[in-house]
Amino acid sequence: MKYPKLFSPLRVNSIMLKNRVIAAPMGIPRAVQLSTTNYGGLSLPDKSLGGAAVVAVSEYALSGLAGEREPFSKYARDVSREVLSVMGQAGGMAMLEIGFHGDIHEDGSADGPSDGVHFTGGRMRAMTRKGMDQKIGEMCRKAVEGKAFGFDMVMLHFGHDSLCSLFLSPVWNRREDEYGGSLENRTRFAREALRAVRKAVGPDYPLLVRVSRELKVPESYTEDDMLYFIRSVEDDMDIVNISCGMDCYGGTIDKYVANTYAHTTIFTPRMYNLDFAARVKRESKVLVSVVGGVADPDACEKAIAEGKVDAVMLGRQLVADPYWPQKAMEDREEDIVPCLRCLNCYHIATEHANTQCSVNPRFRREDRVPLCLSKADRAKRVVIVGGGPAGMKGALTAAERGHQIILLEKSGRLGGNLCYADYGDHKADLKKYRDYLINQLARTTVEVRLNTEATPELVRNLAPDALMVAVGADFIQPPIPGAEYARQAVSVYPELDRVRGRIVIVGGGAIGSELALELSDRGNDVTVVEPQGALAKKSNWLYRHGLNNAIRESGNPPKAMLGSAVKEIRPDGVVVTDQTGEERFLPADHVLLSVGMRPRKDLAFSFYGITPETAMVGDCKRVAQVLEATNDSYFIAANL
């Protein structure tokens, strides 16, 4: 076995975990119709069958599934019992996550340490001693109910936007009683809460406590503060879980309007809480688990083997592929579907407009996307034109149905625009996904014909029963005078380290903005000219905030001229009309174009009429992301 440490047992108080993999609880998209057959995006059946040692569910998700306020009230018990059974159906432990969060009152105010502005931007109401006792009592009751109902362990959420975080942070905690001021005082409420829960559930019941190593909010608390807290409660918990950041949607701290520190994006290093987790492991006696950008089994094995942590907790990666543990255990890591960290699966990313997974069509659709497709009644001859992500996903899916597939690709390699993922610091996840698709294709009977430009005649001669057209899109050459002095932005990727000097990027969408960051991080003087009022305006909310954080934290950030338009491109720079209407000249050694893509519709249309079973997928239908390419292509191919 390649990962002996990762798949070694771990004793946590009175229970034995079969391995070191914990499936994180997930936020739940409230608008979805929840049921015990689709689990509303919690992937509970797959996560349990996928081999995690512990599967977590939050009390909110459980009560949501039950359609009740409480997960163990009389009319919720049938559903909760079924969920519990599902969570443990493959021998894993079921963990109930209990929140330690301030109540929201009818007038919109929220409980917190002091009167003032809450991190949500609303009014924060100082908790009274009585209110604090009630909150502790409520947590104890829920923990006892969870234990009595049959949950193997409880996870107390003391991280992110919890009362533990708020009381520990001087920015919100202005109290002058024994719960404010000194570090000892600011940790007192959380210590009392944890002590009370321990007392309520008894010494033998396993307790996991999640904390944020820091909040990434100014004037909150430091890692030293958090270590102090952990050490002060190490006798009352069994295993700590190290996370980072908090959910912060507005308020006075306007830089923190989304939580991309807890749910990391491509701009954050993988496993970026590991250093602090290792410090906790060294300096306390509690078992330690880490969450946040955990995805690579090699890195997990190394962290455990080196004694940095005892266990790993995975969130989004188990959405992308809930069978990650089983595949890693069987040394089949090439079969793991990599998570892109695009956060489309997190409902706040698109305000519920498109809460799907970019790489796993089954996510939230367990009812109609089977784990394995059945073979088609009749094997068809399927031709797929284009070897980008849509074409490859279509080929893989159609192959699963048992069809005979010919994939035609004009260039000498598969991948389409994902081939740019070979370059740059922020495209490692995308590169992994492209390589995953290529590797999977190589193990099918799909006949891949590279360097083959499909024409209607060629395709007709192949006599397909079904045809999928995935011919992609062209980068737009804008009608700006002097555009011939510029080059397409993506063409720079293969020579990222060689492009030097003053660089102007025309267009600040995701491609232009990411490239700007790559080039400025390499020491160049980069300016992005963007007509809209924000960078990456069409990308999801969380991506945008991850991007903005990365720009803000860069040692040499690119400059953004928003609300501005390029009027002319000259050999030595660009003429720009800025947001005040003033004309300016920006000298430049390189001018790069990133103004979007246009679907190759005419080309795609030319393939119609060969067979009635013809469908366009991917960018040629509508320029979009991997999410649309994967999902649209899956459904077309699955229904052939």
Ligand code: SF4
């Ligand atoms: S939607 Fe994106 S972030 Fe979420 S699991 Fe899928 S690939 Fe990962």
